[in-house]
Amino acid sequence: MGPGAAGEWSSWQGSALVVGCGGIGQALLAELERRAPQLTLLGASRQDWRQGAQERWQGSVHLPLDLGNDASLASLATTLEAWQPLRLVIHTAGILHGPGLLPEKRLSQVNRQALERSFAVNAFAPLLVAQAVEAVLPPDQPFHFASLSARVGSIGDNQLGGWYAYRAAKAAQNQLLRTLALEWRRRRPQGCVSLLHPGTTATPLSAPFQAGVPPDRLFSPERSACQLLDVLEALGAEQTGHFWAWDGQQIPW
Structure with a gap:
């Protein structure tokens, strides 16, 4: 076990950003409230997710963030100065489908706009968030920077093909954050950068693709959050820059 060994988050002070x-x-914010009671919990999103749920999310601070807007990222960096040190960052934003965007089954379905949109959200955004928060990460304390990836982003594990934009964007994210981990290993040696595959979780992102998933492998958001935090809590700086599944198994690049 490294400095982020299970149970130690209960004594961590500073803030956590989802x-x-x-x-x-x-679900991560709710579980972090239990596991890391001394951390100030921050949630950043484009929409005010607290509307209609004020009581449940009373312990979290909402920060507006448009991941596609450089001025919004710069504003986040300034705002976070009030909550340093930032001990934990978990990037969960991603896109798989939407208007004009569907996973491709064959080459003829690939289009430039969909590729660019997928890369902007799934690959570029996590790295730009890391850039925005770097100044408020602690120089002399353990911290985590984690981002949700996907097993389909593994080049070595790709046996089915298809899903060109999503697969490639997640693979690009993996390379970008692997590169970040190597840089921070030199400059911020107590940090741990991780890519996380949450498994198939019952959220709108996976909704059109859940039919063939066995019931025991379709996770609720609450179960996914617990599993992902279990993985992170067992990691320390010596494990930085790797790609992990929800069950703690390392995934090939």
Whole structure:
């Protein structure tokens, strides 16, 4: 076990930031409230996810963030100065489908706009968030920077093909954050950068693709949050820059 060994988060002081406050993001904030009671919990998203749930999310501070807007990222960096040191960052925002965007089954379905949109959200955004928060990470204390990836982003594990934009964008995210981990290993040696595969979770992102998932492998957001935090709590600086599944198994690049 490294400096982030299980149970030690209960004594961590500073703040924790969850970027993207959908199903998994909200569940992470709720679970962090239990596991890390001394951390100030921050949730950053484009929409005010607290509307209609003020009581449940009373312990979290909402920060507006548009991941596609450089001025918004710069504003986040300034705002976070009030909550340093930032001990934990979990980036959960991602896109798989939407208007004009569907996973491709064959080459003829690939289009430039969908590729650019997928890369902007799934690959570029986590790195730009890291850039925005770097100044408020502690120079002399353990910290985590984690981002949700996907097993389909593994080049070595790709056996089915298809899903060009999503697969490639997640693979690009993996490379970008692996590169970040190597830089921070030199400059911020107590940090741990991790890519996390949450498994198939019952959220709007996976909704069109849940039919063939066995019931015991379709996780609720609450279960996913617990599993992901179990993985992170067992990691320390010596494990920085790796790609992990929800059950703690390392995934090939």
